[in-house]
Amino acid sequence: GAVVSQHPSWVICKSGTSVKIECRSLDFQATTMFWYRQFPKQSLMLMATSNEGSKATYEQGVEKDKFLINHASLTLSTLTVTSAHPEDSSFYICSATVHGTLYEQYFGPGTRLTVT
Amino acid sequence: AQKITQTQPGMFVQEKEAVTLDCTYDTSDQSYGLFWYKQPSSGEMIFLIYQGSYDEQNATEGRYSLNFQKARKSANLVISASQLGDSAMYFCAMREGLAGGFKTIFGAGTRLFVKA
Numbered sequence: 001g002a003v004v005s006q007h008p009s010w011v012i013c014k015s016g017t018s019v020k021i022e023c024r025s026l027d028f029q030a031t032t033m034f035w036y037r038q039f040p041k042q043s044l045m046l047m048a049t050s051n052e053g054s055k056a057t058y059e060q061g062v063e064k065d066k067f068l069i070n071h072a073s074l075t076l077s078t079l080t081v082t083s084a085h086p087e088d089s090s091f092y093i094c095s096a097t098v099h100g101t102l103y104e105q106y107f108g109p110g111t112r113l114t115v116t
Numbered sequence: 117a118q119k120i121t122q123t124q125p126g127m128f129v130q131e132k133e134a135v136t137l138d139c140t141y142d143t144s145d146q147s148y149g150l151f152w153y154k155q156p157s158s159g160e161m162i163f164l165i166y167q168g169s170y171d172e173q174n175a176t177e178g179r180y181s182l183n184f185q186k187a188r189k190s191a192n193l194v195i196s197a198s199q200l201g202d203s204a205m206y207f208c209a210m211r212e213g214l215a216g217g218f219k220t221i222f223g224a225g226t227r228l229f230v231k232a
Contacts, residue, residue, distance in 0.1 A: 102149035
């Protein structure tokens with residue numbers, strides 16, 4: 001299957017700072033990328049859908065001003081957690097896909113964010 | 117309402133035996149895909165098996181098979197000949213078609229413990 005990378009794999013930051021997480025599709029052009037958040041011992045919760053060249057669509061309850069998503073190219077989407085707080089500590093996972101397909105979706109390895 | 121339901125928070129199975137992990141789903145979309153993923157402690161999402169809503173045959177991938185009962189809206193995962201390395205979290209997921217925005221949503225997960 002296709003390869004999706006995330007960087008960094010883990011990050012520790014101080015409360016009040018911003019953190020950027022990158023999601024790259026390495027061998028295909030991802031028209032759509034999804035961002036998920038997973039708290040310990042819980043399932044993956046969809047945060048937002050990002051389509052290349054357009055604004056991200058956020059799920060209900062997700063603050064778009066806090067979680068900034070940019071999908072500037074067909075191979076890169078970024079998630080920026082602004083003014084991070086300890087409750088933002090979580091595992092963030094992206095998945096890359098081609099819009100309109102059901103089967104083709106590939107997950108990144110995830111980024112573990114710890115806010116102190 | 118929950119779209120993906122996994123009713124077994126935890127399951128135990130003896131090594132070399134088969135185990136069935138339950139999953140039911142709810143959608144009004146005619147076109148959708150069903151997935152099973154394995155998530156070990158490292159956090160990466162490992163794709164196991166896919167079933168499209170129009171597929172008439174149950175999907176199989178090595179030791180994994182998906183028992184697809186469309187009328188009942190169930191998509192149970194069967195793991196045959198369990199191995200110690202199968203101990204992990206297992207998620208059932210559904211990706212709806214156009215009506216659902218091609219988003220993938222996850223069930224709560226089932227933690228599988230394989231006993232030696």
